[in-house]
Amino acid sequence: MSADAHQPVLLNEAVDALAIGEAARANGVYVDATFGRGGHARLILDRLGPHGRLIALDRDASAVAAGRLITDPRFAIVHARFSELEETIRAQGIAAVAGVLIDLGVSSPQLDDPERGFSFRCDAPLDMRMDQTRGVTAAEWLARASEAEIREVVRRHGEERFAKQIAKAIVAARERGPVTRTRQLADVVGAAVRTREPGKDPATRTFQALRIHVNQELEELSLVLPQAMSILTPEGRLVVISFHSLEDRIVKNFIRANARPGEAPERLPLRAAELPPPRLRSLGRPLRPSAGEIAANPRARSAVLRVAEKLG
Numbered sequence: 001m002s003a004d005a006h007q008p009v010l011l012n013e014a015v016d017a018l019a020i021g022e023a024a025r026a027n028g029v030y031v032d033a034t035f036g037r038g039g040h041a042r043l044i045l046d047r048l049g050p051h052g053r054l055i056a057l058d059r060d061a062s063a064v065a066a067g068r069l070i071t072d073p074r075f076a077i078v079h080a081r082f083s084e085l086e087e088t089i090r091a092q093g094i095a096a097v098a099g100v101l102i103d104l105g106v107s108s109p110q111l112d113d114p115e116r117g118f119s120f121r122c123d124a125p126l127d128m129r130m131d132q133t134r135g136v137t138a139a140e141w142l143a144r145a146s147e148a149e150i151r152e153v154v155r156r157h158g159e160e161r162f163a164k165q166i167a168k169a170i171v172a173a174r175e176r177g178p179v180t181r182t183r184q185l186a187d188v189v190g191a192a193v194r195t196r197e198p199g200k201d202p203a204t205r206t207f208q209a210l211r212i213h214v215n216q217e218l219e220e221l222s223l224v225l226p227q228a229m230s231i232l233t234p235e236g237r238l239v240v241i242s243f244h245s246l247e248d249r250i251v252k253n254f255i256r257a258n259a260r261p262g263e264a265p266e267r268l269p270l271r272a273a274e275l276p277p278p279r280l281r282s283l284g285r286p287l288r289p290s291a292g293e294i295a296a297n298p299r300a301r302s303a304v305l306r307v308a309e310k311l312g
């Protein structure tokens, strides 16, 4: 695989879940909210009919540049965050779509390009922004966050037991000089974490936490799900691939909450049958990659795919 490639996770399963081949759906409009390097997008295009369309989004300018190389007239890509999904789709003159795919997390080119600062495996500036055209880098945030804020982010987004010790060590390190490099941070964390998880660098959880925080990943996810619902046609499909339990919990709870009848307006005595009907139907059980896929692509190992259908 070239350095600029991304091996798509649950490729067939995710695109099958969009049910593009069924009846008139092949000529519908689909959204790939996380283009990356277009593994899923290309398979969607293969399955689309001549009048179908695929609108892709990515917040990363290098992903958008890769997308612009696709010359298929049924395809368009927009540099946007998926929290801007609804306005992005409406700006294309589209009222409703037949399916939305969201493949969360970072792409391999983001992880593997040392200059992006996502990985502690090579020494690089501590950036971690998926969209390098705006926002605050991890180094800038670490320079001005309080010890309590650092502890909370590392604990919550990294599910890290040693968050307190790590935050303390970072604050002590920055008093000696700014923490601006990935290796420097990994060394500070490594020295602060006393026990080792087998097969895991002690800095893994802290790097995950900072990445989630810098990119506001959980807020983005909470914002995109209701927008996806609002642009889907009845029978439209919502397909989400998550890579850790914090993301999957948000997706699971969203689908669950919308698969139940709505709340009765306060003080109105309504029978169960009179409650607002559910807006979504959860389809099947959450799907995980096969052992074969994980062996071929270890980055797939924590993936979970959930699918829901919008009700009429």
Ligand SMILES: C[S@@+](CC[C@H](N)C(=O)[O-])C[C@H]1O[C@@H](n2cnc3c(N)ncnc32)[C@H](O)[C@@H]1O
Binding pocket: 006, 007, 008, 009, 033, 034, 035, 036, 037, 038, 039, 040, 041, 057, 058, 059, 060, 063, 080, 081, 082, 083, 103, 104, 105, 106, 107, 108, 130, 220
């Ligand atoms: C796992 S990769 C997607 C890979 C893609 N499905 C493929 O087959 O190549 C995730 C992509 O989503 C983008 N992304 C993550 N969060 C985003 C957000 N809130 N808005 C837009 N794009 C986002 C990242 O920049 C990255 O390119």
